[in-house]
Amino acid sequence: MPAAAARVVLVTGVSRFLGARVANTLQADPGIERVIGVDTVPPAGSLGRTEFVRVDIRTPGIAKIISSAAVDTVVHLNLVTSSSFPRAKVKELNVIGTMQLLAACQRSPDMRKLVVRSSAAVYGSSPMDPAVFTELDEPVEAPKSGYAKDAVEVEGYVRGLMRRRSDLTVSVLRFANFLGPGVDSPLSRYLHLPVVPTVLGFDPRLQFVHEDDGVEVLRRMAVEDHPGCFNVAGDGVLLLSQALRRAGRPYLPVPSPSISVLGDMGRRFAGLSGFSPELLRWLTYGRVIDTTALQDELAWRPKYSSEAAFADFAATQGLGHRGLAGLLGRA
Numbered sequence: 001m002p003a004a005a006a007r008v009v010l011v012t013g014v015s016r017f018l019g020a021r022v023a024n025t026l027q028a029d030p031g032i033e034r035v036i037g038v039d040t041v042p043p044a045g046s047l048g049r050t051e052f053v054r055v056d057i058r059t060p061g062i063a064k065i066i067s068s069a070a071v072d073t074v075v076h077l078n079l080v081t082s083s084s085f086p087r088a089k090v091k092e093l094n095v096i097g098t099m100q101l102l103a104a105c106q107r108s109p110d111m112r113k114l115v116v117r118s119s120a121a122v123y124g125s126s127p128m129d130p131a132v133f134t135e136l137d138e139p140v141e142a143p144k145s146g147y148a149k150d151a152v153e154v155e156g157y158v159r160g161l162m163r164r165r166s167d168l169t170v171s172v173l174r175f176a177n178f179l180g181p182g183v184d185s186p187l188s189r190y191l192h193l194p195v196v197p198t199v200l201g202f203d204p205r206l207q208f209v210h211e212d213d214g215v216e217v218l219r220r221m222a223v224e225d226h227p228g229c230f231n232v233a234g235d236g237v238l239l240l241s242q243a244l245r246r247a248g249r250p251y252l253p254v255p256s257p258s259i260s261v262l263g264d265m266g267r268r269f270a271g272l273s274g275f276s277p278e279l280l281r282w283l284t285y286g287r288v289i290d291t292t293a294l295q296d297e298l299a300w301r302p303k304y305s306s307e308a309a310f311a312d313f314a315a316t317q318g319l320g321h322r323g324l325a326g327l328l329g330r331a
Helices: 017-027 061-068 087-107 146-164 186-190 211-223 240-246 256-270 277-285 292-298 306-316
Strands: 008-012 034-039 051-054 073-076 113-119 169-175 177-179 196-199 208-210 228-232 251-254
Touching (some): 017 034, 017 211, 061 087, 073 087, 073 211, 087 146, 113 146, 113 211, 146 169, 146 277, 169 211, 177 186, 186 277, 196 240, 208 211, 208 306, 211 228, 228 292, 251 256, 256 277
Parallel strands (some): 008 034, 008 073, 034 051, 113 169, 169 228, 196 251
């Protein structure tokens, strides 16, 4: 539904691919007077008319920016999912940073809308999972570590803010794994390993969201009123084996304990800092989420299915059919 116009929008995590793209999309909206992008490091490229402010959202400095600029809309994209950083630092960025940001939002009389990037990882990955998760489903095995656990905590703090500031419009988006030309993530680096290890005896069902569709959902949430929690993914599913064959990747099924050893090798070859517990469980059991609520709410469907998102990623990354059907047989 249409909203009272967002005039001053603050985007966190603006130096990463998603934050930069969302900021660039929002600044093109003539109804938005200012877009302020914040991060701990400067962006690699130009942000156009987006005003960059170097600030750590774990510090009180974020409250000063929100107050002095009369920010009315915050798009929080600072969830760190990479295992490239020490775990303690990631947790601080994800959880402590969100706490400081939400406290600043609570105190600001100008605030009226909050959009939060969460993750479908909040559902966990388990052999006892339902075939499809809806937003009302609880995880069979709650995440116990990593960014998935951080996302659960972040959502808890967001619900607390909603109780204290019932006047705010709050949208929480549980994204499937992003893929696209600009995506650099543990998943994209995994797919670039010289030999891709898979978990012996498992062929998980996977979903992806194309970065273009993710940006459009975030734009809509920022400029329209769509309160609630929504799953976000491309239509359909892709088996891991199908994805690897279509990307022309040589793969090797190995027992689960050996995955971490090959993941350590990946540090040298592909910049993959081992395999996080969340990634390993996802590569074992997969996860499928229902996106009916989002499509009904927005009267919109993603441009890219999960299959099409993967195909676009593979094509732009130079991956594709090369006649490789795995090291242990041909599909």
